[in-house]
Amino acid sequence: MKKKNKTIFICHSCGFESAKWLGKCPECNQWDVMSEELVSNTSGRKNRGVFKTAPAKPVPIDAVDLKDEKRLLTHIKEFDQVLGGGLVAGSLVLIGGDPGIGKSTLMLQVLNGIAKHNHKVLYVSGEESVKQIRLRSQRLEVGSSNLFVAAEIDLEIILAMIDSTKPVVVVIDSIQTMFSSDISSAPGSISQVRESALRLMRVSKETGIPIFLVGHVTKDGAIAGPRLLEHMVDTVLYFEGDRNHIFRILRAVKNRFGSTNEIGVFEMKEKGLLEVANPSKIFLSERPVKVAGSVVTASLEGTRPILIELQALVSSTNLGTPRRTILGLEHNRVALLVAVMEKKLGIHLTGHDIFMNVVGGVRVDEPAMDLAIMVAIASSFFDQCLDEATVIVGEVGLTGEVRGVGQMDKRISEAEKLGFTKILAPSSNLKQVTGIQSKAIKLIAIKNVTHAMEYLF
Numbered sequence: 113m114k115k116k117n118k119t120i121f122i123c124h125s126c127g128f129e130s131a132k133w134l135g136k137c138p139e140c141n142q143w144d145v146m147s148e149e150l151v152s153n154t155s156g157r158k159n160r161g162v163f164k165t166a167p168a169k170p171v172p173i174d175a176v177d178l179k180d181e182k183r184l185l186t187h188i189k190e191f192d193q194v195l196g197g198g199l200v201a202g203s204l205v206l207i208g209g210d211p212g213i214g215k216s217t218l219m220l221q222v223l224n225g226i227a228k229h230n231h232k233v234l235y236v237s238g239e240e241s242v243k244q245i246r247l248r249s250q251r252l253e254v255g256s257s258n259l260f261v262a263a264e265i266d267l268e269i270i271l272a273m274i275d276s277t278k279p280v281v282v283v284i285d286s287i288q289t290m291f292s293s294d295i296s297s298a299p300g301s302i303s304q305v306r307e308s309a310l311r312l313m314r315v316s317k318e319t320g321i322p323i324f325l326v327g328h329v330t331k332d333g334a335i336a337g338p339r340l341l342e343h344m345v346d347t348v349l350y351f352e353g354d355r356n357h358i359f360r361i362l363r364a365v366k367n368r369f370g371s372t373n374e375i376g377v378f379e380m381k382e383k384g385l386l387e388v389a390n391p392s393k394i395f396l397s398e399r400p401v402k403v404a405g406s407v408v409t410a411s412l413e414g415t416r417p418i419l420i421e422l423q424a425l426v427s428s429t430n431l432g433t434p435r436r437t438i439l440g441l442e443h444n445r446v447a448l449l450v451a452v453m454e455k456k457l458g459i460h461l462t463g464h465d466i467f468m469n470v471v472g473g474v475r476v477d478e479p480a481m482d483l484a485i486m487v488a489i490a491s492s493f494f495d496q497c498l499d500e501a502t503v504i505v506g507e508v509g510l511t512g513e514v515r516g517v518g519q520m521d522k523r524i525s526e527a528e529k530l531g532f533t534k535i536l537a538p539s540s541n542l543k544q545v546t547g548i549q550s551k552a553i554k555l556i557a558i559k560n561v562t563h564a565m566e567y568l569f
């Protein structure tokens with residue numbers, strides 16, 4: 113008797129499998145995320161790809177030779193910095209972002225930078241034809257005889273293409289369009305995405321070819337497909353930014369070969385994405401002078417200090433529940449700091465709407481922003497502007513104390529480069545920076561929020 117194919121239900125959020133439909137996934141506790149898929153009995157047994165190697169044997173870890181291991185540079189400094197200094201051989205990198213944000217544009221420019229240095233690269237698109245890719249490359253002024261392009265969704269054909277071409281780097285745009293004949297479900301389904309990513313991961317590890325997987329995102333901003341996809345890859349990059357703004361931020365949320373806090377800043381132009389070498393200068397270029405509610409603070413993204421402007425607007429309201437509109441900051445963190453202001457400073461904000469924004473579309477969640485957030489709110493509430501040459505840094509506790517922050521020397525150095533003359537910082541950081549403090553910038557030690565408000569207002 114011929115066995116029938118069975119039907120299972122898979123959660124498209126975490127990949128949990130169930131024999132019956134469930135309204136709520138028991139693994140990730142999300143509602144209405146189970147979808148029905150047909151599982152073939154021959155799935156995963158045949159056509160495992162053109163790459164076949166001998167069974168792996170365990171070796172002592174200190175016997176592994178790393179002398180010739182060098183990272184491959186893309187020659188785009190912002191991109192290399194986010195990766196941790198370049199591409200590691202055999203790495204699998206997943207890059208996600210909103211539609212139209214510039215993922216495909218960035219990938220073409222990355223491959224072009226590698227191809228210009230006599231390296232053969234391959235760009236496989238499942239969403240565009242070869243002519244469409246060529247039209248976009250002309251606009252971006254991307255062109256090299258070492259840059260090969262193909263329009264294909266069949267995974268077996270793509271694997272054979274990699275085997276015959278032998279590129280140094282491969283880009284799959286996008287992983288949701290890939291199709292394997294081993295799986296009977298449609299392209300974009302959880303089974304197809306998982307199987308395609310697994311096969312590509314095996315190819316990357318066996319051949320040492322770095323592979324980029326471009327991924328779609330859901331309405332919540334997460335990469336579409338099972339959560340297993342992010343666990344399988346070595347690096348997960350998110351391309352952030354508003355399509356109505358010219359700035360794009362590439363952020364690493366997972367990186368086995370580098371820091372997970374690094375960001376790269378790009379500016380969208382007619383001819384593609386351009387690197388922003390000094391993000392602090394760009395973000396502060398249109399800063400208003402002598403305006404209440406505007407504060408400059410120093411955020412640390414990975415190893416890079418960035419000066420950003422926080423703006424706050426406090427206005428009275430007749431509504432029973434005042435509004436709290438927060439852009440670029442964590443909403444709960446701002447609510448906590450407002451409560452500290454009411455309790456420790458006696459500033460009654462219950463009958464006031466509070467609007468906060470991080471200029472430039474940047475999103476920051478570092479605790480070192482706490483004191484700057486409180487000062488911006490107080491400045492707008494009292495309608496008093498601050499000294500434009502002052503930077504404010506510090507973490508605030510629930511009792512109103514100002515706690516120390518990490519790598520204060522880098523924050524001071526960045527502020528000094530841009531011409532700031534004062535920094536309000538936690539007193540516990542004073543010992544760390546006394547050796548590097550220069551005459552061009554003055555460090556003002558702050559013990560608690562009351563001390564900071566008395567000094568500024």
